[in-house]
Amino acid sequence: MTDFVFILYLVGLVLVTMFPLSFGPLFSGMNHPFEAYVQLVPFRSILEYLTDLNLHSCIQLFGNIFMLAPLAIYINAFYNWSxxxxxxxxxxxxxxxxxxxxxxxxxxxxxxxxxxxxxxxSNMTGYLLTLFFIPRIKKLYDKL
Structure with missing residues (x-):
């Protein structure tokens, strides 16, 4: 059952990160500047989301933070990784x-x-925060 749930999570992850596929003007020869494809300035997007808080920015920010949390739980439940x-x-x-x-x-x-x-x-922050909280949640669960 656990593997089935994990597979569903991975399918959902692919759907969220890759779809809908945009075909735009597929191979139409339109050229966009490099900056239209890549944002490499650290914290630029995060600061934009925080200065213009709305539903979209919250979904982007918190979605990216929590997106890999289930992956951290699954991997560390079944593998003893450092x-x-x-x-x-x-x-x-x-x-x-x-x-x-x-x-x-x-x-x-x-x-x-x-x-x-x-x-x-954001993905790394969510994953690492989840690693931090896993032992604490286990302790609470064991006390119940």
Missing amino acids: FKKNLIFVCLFSFGIEFVQGTWDFFNHWPYKKVDIDDVF
Whole structure:
């Protein structure tokens, strides 16, 4: 049952991060500047979300923070990974998501899911916070 729930989570993760696919003017030859595809200035997006709080910015910010929390729970429930291994994994996993989004946009010539370094920071923050809280939640659960 646990594996089935985890597979559902992974399907949901793919749906949230990759879909809907934007075909825009597929291979129409439109060219956009590099900045339309990539945001590499640390904390720029996060500061924009915090200065213009609305439903969209809250979903973006908190969605990215909590998106990989179930992954942290699953991995650390079944594998005894060190903090370093968890850190490397979440970094590569999050960069992988951004890489796939950016690759699709680049080959499609349509900047839809912008590669954003702040998404990586937010994903990693949520994953690592979850690692921090797992032992504390276990202690509370064991006391019940």
